Amino acid sequence: MSQPIPAATATPIPRSVFLGGLAIAVAGAILFSTKAVIAKLLYRYHIDAVTLIAFRMLFSFPVFAAVALWKMRTEAPLAVADRWRILGLGLVGYYLSSFLDFLGLQYITAGLERLILFLTPTFVLAITALVFKRPISVREWVALALSYFGIVLVFVHDLAGGGxxxxxxxxxxxxxxxSYAVYLLGSGEMVRRIGSLRLVAYAMCISSAASIAQFFALRPATLLIQPMEVYGLSLVNAIFCTIFPVFMTMVAVQRIGAPAASQAGMIGPVSTLFLGALVLGEPVTAVQLAGTGLVLAGIYTLSRKKQEGGAVK
Known part of the structure; x- marks a missing residue:
């Protein structure tokens, strides 16, 4: 899933810089979406979601811990209230959302998983309207209708085969x-105040600690002994589907701004659909393509509204 990102830059961007940043954003989105395919491969070795996420965090934790320590040494200490907020955000936004995601991947296709996760911006919109009483515009209603109709289309199609x-x-x-939408809403102010890199590093450390503690609380330590293929796939999951996408997204945002980087993320559901077919043998049907197209159209409509008045040229 996508990381919290700061606001778009305020000046026009040279074409060469924009194209380079766009390429980085697209590559990051594809890598992050590949997480679902790697998880499905890992499940073939009869491990469960608790073990899968523990291995993912064990391998990625050292990198995020190093960044967190660097930020602790080079920036002012956080207020006590901010520490509690980050604790809550780390548990909700990365630990809970990741755990539920990997649980779901035991039962549904990688393509459907990515489409559902891609609805996160619409949940942010809905929660904002319900909790903060913000009215929803006509364009936003159209975006919601397109997105959810696309999901229902693919869900009904997959339901016929999976029950x-x-x-x-x-x-x-x-x-x-x-849960990730709640995290995004809660992290908006903190991203502006302490920076996205610092917030992500701290939150990922908290998520790692929770995931690893959960494993030792619920599973015997002997489950750490797995075939070499599990270690290899878990390392790929940690490096190429977690660490790289996080930092690539941040680099892309710095170069081309948040709106353009967010739209580049729309390649995620499409790449997952075809990677699932190529690697896992999941079928790609006309119904799935139609549903994917509707979801992308809805999210694009929503992102265009947010992008109006932006400085990226």
Whole structure:
């Protein structure tokens, strides 16, 4: 799933810089979306979501811990209230959302998982309207209708083949998307105040600690002994589907701004759909393509509204 990102830059961007930043954003989105495919491969070795996420965090934790220590030494200490906020954000935004996501992937296709997660901006919009009483515009209603109709289309298609398991998996991933939407809403002010790199590093450390503690609380330590293929895939999951996308997204935002980088992320569901077919043998049908197109159209409509008046040229 996508990381919290700062606001767009305020000056026009040279074409060469923009194209380079766009390429980085697209590559980061594809890598992050590949997480679902790697998880499905890992499940073939009969590990569960608790073990999968523990290995992912074990391998990625040293990098985020190093960044967190660097930030602790080079920047002013956080206020006590901010420390509690980051603790809550780390547990909700990375630990809970990741755990629910990997639980869902045990039951549904990688393509459906990515489409549901891609609804996160619409959940942010809905929560803002319900909690903060912000009215929803006509364009936003159109975006919501397109996105959810696309999801229903793919869900009904997959439900015919997966039955109750598909419904259960979709609910888990839906919970993941909602929890991450809560994280995004809660992190907006902190990103502006302490910076996205510092927030992500701290939150990922908290998530890592929670995921690893959960493993030792619920599973015997002997499950750490796995075939070499599990270690290899977990290392790929940590480096190429977690660490690289986080930093690539930040570099892209610095170069081309948040709106353009966010739109580049729209390649995620498409790449997952075809990677699932190529690597996992998941079918790509006309219904899935139509549903994916509707979701992308809805998110694009929503992102265009947010981009109006931006400085990226």
């Amino acid at each position: 109750g398991d598909t419904a259960l998996g979709a609910l888990f991933v839906l919970g993941s998307a909602i």
